[in-house]
Amino acid sequence: MSVISEDNVRGGTVFKDISADDEDGQPTVIESLCMNCYQNGTTRLLLTKIPFFKEVIVSSFSCTDCNYSNTEIQSAGRIQEQxxxxxxxxxxxxxxxxxxxxxxxxxxxxxxxxxxxxxxxxxxxxxxxxxxxxxxxxxxxxxxxxxxxxxxxxxxxxxxxxxxxxxxxxxxxxxxxxxxxxxxxxxxxxxxxxxxxxxxxxxxxxxxxxxxxxLGIKADDDLEEEPASNDLETMRNEVLVFNTNCPECNASASTNMKLVQIPHFKEVIIMATNCDSCGHRTNEVKSGGATEELGTRITLNVTDASDMSRDVLKSETCSVLIPELEFELGMAALGGKFTTLEGLLKDIKDLTVSKNPFISGDSGPTDRVEKLREFGQKLDKIIAGDMNVHVILDDPAGNSYLQNVYAPEPDPEMTVEKYTRSFEQNEELGLNDMKTEGYQEQN
Structure with a gap:
């Protein structure tokens, strides 16, 4: 019988990628009671990752006495925000x-x-x-x-x-x-x-x-008091540290949070989590202000390798498009990030190619594996400056940013468009049912 050791949990190796090359990715076998004939059967648990999704637990029960079998799946992550x-x-x-x-x-x-x-x-x-x-x-x-x-x-x-x-x-x-x-x-x-x-x-x-x-979520009706202006000034000058759990191995970790003012843009909140147990590191960026009245679409014509050093703020509501590659990254993918254009493209490559377990070994269709590898090679050419493309950041909330290296003068290779959001976009942002006016006290 396989056993999940404490070392594996701390090392973040419990959830294995689906790969034919991984000899350690064997299911955990547990002897359990058959609810059909009440004899002993076998339950197999496989803790794995689904590409472009998250960690799951796949369980399969079989009984040799009555030939009863059953399979089911459970999410190994938390309930999502939406x-x-x-x-x-x-x-x-x-x-x-x-x-x-x-x-x-x-x-x-x-x-x-x-x-x-x-x-x-x-x-x-x-x-x-x-x-x-x-x-x-x-x-x-x-x-x-x-x-x-x-x-x-x-x-x-x-x-x-x-x-x-x-x-x-x-x-x-x-x-x-x-x-x-x-x-x-x-x-x-x-x-x-x-x-x-x-x-x-x-x-x-x-x-x-x-x-x-x-879902068993307890509603919290407690209203938190808004911090005073002097408290906000203190937060701008300090790095706040609070305890949390590592998303990989669930060990105790610390998250650092700081308010940062981006030149020629706005204030954002940068959060970084480091885990000493498994070494996992992650960062996330959220807008420090309100949703803008208009959406923003930023189009950059990448003509040189020097464009890779431009700062990029991709909010969690921003989608990334590369028309020449017929590629579109939805707003929910990668979350919020403050990085460079090179770092953003490398994160896209990691998400679609490098960390995709379905292109390793013989576990995926050949045509899909080849298509993803060709896509990764094209991304490498863009990063090296050998391929000219257009990178589009489309953020209906208006909270994304791409550095203008000619600031305060206009950038000849970059266009910034403001547009009115559609009803569907307002619905996804939760703005259609949001009311912020007419709450004055009546005498």
Whole structure:
């Protein structure tokens, strides 16, 4: 029986990348009770990472006495700050092979059939679109013998509905699959990553009070007093240190936070976390001000290697586009960063190529592996100054920044556009339901 040692936890090696070259990435085997025949069975636990997603725990139970088996998946991370909704337009059989992580808190809907699987009615699963349909069919067929005896009319209607679900697997026509998860821990694969998937729409939303109660999140109604102006001045001149847990090994770590004024821009908050146990280091940047009235789109024509030294502030609401590579990085990826253009491109390469476990060994399709490697080589050419491209920072909140090396004069290679946000962009930023006026006290 495999054992998860304390040294592995402290060293941050519990969650393994999915790789055929990793001989240590074996599942943990535990002898456990079979709930079908009450004999001893075997449970295998695999702690792994899903590319472009997060850490998960995959468990599989099997019993040799009654041949009962069961698999499920649990998120190994915390509940996210926002919920997530994936809307996929399935128009080919290839879409049925997309990998899907469905958390137990997720709702699955197929609008064309008026079909819905409510949250917390199924265990979390790591499967494919076809696997989700098979699981739904198996669930409906489970009690059909009893229904045929007790209520033949209802059983006949369910049989007709099962036929419709089976017909979806033939993909004779388009249908829509919606997975809405208030915990933010569900996931639908983008097979053309790092490019944008035109068939898949990903939106994030603020949870309702009822969804917070379902997830067991306790609402905090305590209002914190705003710091006085002299306290803000103290914060600007000092580095604040507070205790936290390492996101990799969960050991005690410290986070440093400081208010920084960026020239020709605004004030931002820079946070850095260092873990002495596993050596993990991370940094994050958040805007120190309010959301701007207009969105900002910054376009830089990269013509020389010296452009790589430009300072970049990418907020958590900013997306990055490189039209020449047909590449788009969504606003939720990489989080907020204060770095250089070279550092931003290297982080993109690490996210899509270097730290992608699906391009190591023989665990991924050859065409996808080759496509990602070619993409990494093009990024290297851009960093070396051997390839001219346009880098676009599109931030609907207006809180991103790219250094103008000619300041205060205009930069001939850079354009900054201000635009009015769409209703959908305001919805993602939570501005449509936000009211900041009309709160004066009435005499």
């Amino acid at each position: 919920g997530v909704c994936y809307t996929l337009k399935v128009n080919s059989k290839q879409d049925l092979n997309r990998e899907v992580v469905k958390a137990d808190s997720a709702t699955l809907r197929i609008p064309e059939l008026d079909f819905e699987i409510p949250p917390f009615t199924q265990k979390g699963s790591l499967s494919t679109i076809e696997g989700l349909l098979d699981r739904a069919i198996a669930g409906l067929e489970q009690d059909q013998p009893v229904r045929r005896a007790a209520d033949p009319e209802v059983a006949e209607k369910i049989d007709e509905f099962i036929k419709k679900l089976r017909k979806l697997k033939e993909v004779e026509g388009d249908f829509t699959l919606v997975i809405e998860d208030p915990s933010g821990n569900s996931f639908v694969e983008n097979p053309v990553a790092p490019q944008r998937d035109e068939a898949l729409a990903v939106t994030r939303f603020k949870r309702t009070a009822q969804q917070d109660m379902q």
